[in-house]
Amino acid sequence: MGHLDEVGEADGWRCWLCDEPVDRDMATNDPRSATVDSRLTKARAKKLKQDKSALPPDRLAHKSCNTGKGTSDPVVKWPDHLIVVDPASIIAATDRLERKGGRETMARCPTKADAEETAAWLIDRISRLSPNLSLTHQITSSGGQYLVVLKA
Known part of the structure; x- marks a missing residue:
């Protein structure tokens, strides 16, 4: 092989x-x-x-x-169907979670349903980017929006 x-x-x-x-x-x-x-x-x-x-x-x-x-840092795009504000760089956040653990705020969403869908997509997508990284998510309400946080 x-x-x-x-x-x-x-x-x-x-x-x-x-x-x-x-x-x-x-x-x-x-x-x-x-x-x-x-x-x-x-x-x-x-x-x-x-x-x-x-x-x-x-x-x-x-x-x-x-x-x-090319010779640029890779970018994993957020899908168009997710409704997110201020999305984090998926590769950079994954690298930090791999190195240090802890938590990363990934995006803000207008509704809790949007935040739950975003969190599920992120965990699924990052599981293929970094198969050995175990993640959970947390949704917190903040100023009328919902923060999507991943924890390693």
């Missing part, structure tokens, strides 16, 4: 950036083909190596998602 197959199996053949299925048999020049990606930019990986910190594992990505990310 090659490295791509190992990474694909570990990620359930889903792109870690867009969370859509990846077809392992697609032609390599197709934008939806499978590639191996790192969660880190080269500069950040170099700094972690210098600090002797552990590097996160390689991840599966569509060729177009991987190429589109």
